[in-house]
Amino acid sequence: MAAPIHVTAEPWLHTYSEIIDVRSPAEFAEDHWPGAINLPVLDDAERAEVGTLYKQVDPFTARKRGASLVAQNIARHLQTHFADKSRDYHPLIYCWRGGQRSASLALVLSQVGWQVTVLQGGYKTYRAWVRRQLQSLPQEFTYRVLCGPTGSGKTQLLHHLQRQGSQVLDLEKLAHHRGSVLGAEWGMPQPTQKSFESQLVQVFLQWDPAKPVWVEAESAKVGQLHLPPALWQALTQADCVEVRLPLEERVKGIIAHYP
Template structure:
């Protein structure tokens, strides 16, 4: 006798051989459970086709066509992905609402003899869990804010703090954005960031890895990083946190930024497009001057002028408005190993991880 399908509304409470998202590729890309793989029973074009027929022609016709497409796609997955699975294989399956798409895959797999669990309510159950967790979980931690003007190496220092086994929440890494006008990571000529939903999924996954009895180091950010927003609960805790400010000479900051943003130096046209967005704030005359610096390769002059005229004033106003005054100010002369080690020794004296 074939086993029955099991349903759960708490998939995170158990372990499974594999988590399978049977939604279309575009749905999967927008957001999915961490560790899930995508085995769609309808791809994006097929889903659109069935939906159109359902609304414009006849629901019964749509279900027949949909069933044929689903059967064909499940056959492909059976002959490829599932072919080598042993009898103890135990997958977790979900679709959008936990309905027909996940049910179709689950029915076939249980007929083979595998123990299959389906998320009751599908992805929507998981999404509700993420939202609820992000309302409450950030409140459980004590945060230490790392502040400093643009080019102070906050993200770099944050990474070094993490290498000493301290707890670090790198929001720019999760958002795939460096938190400024020039901060998008280049993918061809575009900046790629996760969707708001997937950013929240990644953020929750990271927060769940932390121990509440240890502080969490985090860089001073605005409530928006590129195109994604921080949960209000986390933003409120960040604004209440104690701050440590990093200071170093502007020449060192300029050199650091030139090393960090080589992708923009290599693509001057893209850099000009990004800087054009500052015309409303800095004026056409200043923008033309920056363009001239780019055309002549005067990179150090360009970076220092951007810091003096735009980034430093913006950052100072932001820090004053949103974050507590720095409890400590630490000075370093450069980003040499000796300077960074001395800084970390001051930030993390006798640090011992208790995880």
């Protein structure tokens, strides 16, 4: 007898053996649930092919071709990723809207005998949850903002505070950007806005609201990424700790940290 397929709209209330994103690699790269793995049932080219058939031929032809591709990809995942999973394996599966792509893999895994949960609404449910968290979480904390001109060692001071056990919000690290007039982090593209926000939520969820958060003074944008409005408002109202350094020391710091 096949195991039942569970559907949830609040997956963060439970734990799972694994979180599986079955969207295409391009969709996964734009943003995904932190810690999720990507097992696409249609890759980027296949998804485009099925979409073209849907628009230019007819939905039936598109679904027939899509079913063939999905079956092949699921078979490959069964032979590789799922080959060594035990009986008590319990994954959470999601796609874009919680529709056919997640349902197709969930159905096959449940027929094997695994307990499977599908995220109702898919990635869109997760994304709505991220937006809600970013409206409330930043307001739960108090901040200590390090202020001072470029080269005064604010980032290095943040890293020292973090090593000492303080709660540190390193926006430049999350954004892959120096956050100053001297530009980006070399050789590393900035994440998408959605991915940046997902990372912010995960950081806040790890912290204790009773303890202050240290952060470097930034504008409302770090490179091309925008700070969530609730976070930006909280930072503008926070206490500022000014870092002062002689000009000669600032020059040495700039030369050392900005190739």
